[in-house]
Amino acid sequence: MTLLVWTQIAVLAIAAVLTAGAAFWALRAYRRAGGGVASPIPALVVCGAVAVAALGTYLFLGRPELPDAPYAARLEALKDRDPRSYTVDEALAILNEASRENANDPLPYFYTGQLLLDQGRAEEAARAFDMALRRDPLMAEALLGLGRALVGIEGRVTPEALAAFQQAGALTNDPAPWIYQAMAAMEEGRDARTFWSEAYVRMNEDDPRREMARRMSSGEGAE
Template identity: 30%
Template sequence: MLLFSILSAIVTAGLLGAALLWTRRQPDDERQTAREDYARFVAEMDRRVANGVIEASLAHEEKLEAARALLKADAAGEGARRSVSPLLGLIGAFVIAGGALGLYLVTGKPELPDQPYQQRLDAWMAQAETQPETMASKPLSEVLKRKAAENTEDPQYWMFLGRLQVMSGDYYDGAKSFRVAVTKAPDNAEAWSNMGEALTLMNEGKSGPDARTAFEEALKRDPNDLSGQYYMGKVLIAEGRFEAARAMLGGLREQLPVGDPRRQAVETELAALEQAQTVDAQTRGQIAGMVAGLEARLADNQENPDGWARLLRSYRVLGDVASEARVLADIERVYQKRPEIKASIIEKANRPVGSQ
């Protein structure tokens, strides 16, 4: 551990040197660094979207969060610099560095040999050669990644690597591996459904457009693909297509033997479907009551642009295409000579529910 102790001393000296530089830094250094970090983050998000490894909506949310953090840093930066004394900062650096070194000497294990990452990786690789069944998914996936150059054209390699990465919680890397697998073997339904699952897990359990497409591709190639049926059933529930979801999940349940733990997961989704359908029916009933009231008020007073917008949006939510077309024709008739009002009504109707 002598090397580690020397490195610790060097790091400590570097921290003290950084503290001294901090007392002489320019006021805008931190802001400039934060802006550069933000620019690099945005560029990385754009690259991932372009490469198809992350959904555009998710990337947009991440960039918004980064922008908010940058604005907060800019707003707080000046006050923080005024409130912290350079001398206190220097004293704090000495205390932190000294405390960290003392904690290491007291509670650490300086008598043990150091274990750098490469050494641990070498040990994992040796273990993988003799006892791979004893390894956890994370170290085994790290070992397997070192074999990528030897297996670039082998879809089964990328499938196995992707499974290990998903088991390790590395959903982003797992999705990348499965994407390579479907490129090498586009007719492999399991590769498609596995990629959709990784994308769903990466998106906190929500299947976005890319995941949905992956499940559709899986079921095109194998209508009995278990993962494809399960996740597509959940997608159909989220879309309000309850009968299609019931048929999908019901068919999947029949494929699974009694006692199979996966069957319980399907039963849970079928129960969630019934609850979602009940809530949807209640919501539609409420909307229908509101629609009837709107229709009556508009019959008495057609000069109500907000009312027309709400009525049009309500029929769209209900999926009543015929009534939507009828309302559009009424709007055209009432505002034929005032196209700017008609355009405003259409624009309001197109806004997401709750955005007003």
């Protein structure tokens, strides 16, 4: 599930707990009063009405990441805007809708992962990249994104991240998977020159990392 779905579930769960609490309070007050003549049913009916009204209001207003308005109308309004003007939350809402409309398309999940990773939300990004890979296991960009997200979570190249980078390196000419494999080798005290060399030959002439990769691949940067 996405963060948006979990947020909705949490809101509804809190509303249910509050409603149950109100009902319990009404019954307890009734019993402490000795029953009396009045029935507790009206109070309970009011609690139920409040719960239904709260649910209806939430469903009408839609999701909290967009300005107050019916969700469908807000979403349609967003689609008419220049995507470059979207906030992160607005872009995530559009991507979430795209994933609902095209359940087998990995791209909405991939772009969601990219946005979340850029925001430092590594755990959520990892879940989004995983959803993309469930739909396209050979999507090199998603494998690279998943590896980066796992590094962001753990602060190092874990075995799971390394596996993702190795798969990505076999599928793309991007030097990044090889840089991360070199980092993993260095963290483990292994010779990383082969990985740096593989990264170097994949870099463009104007890549700012090129000189570092050249030096590391030749052993000049080794301690």
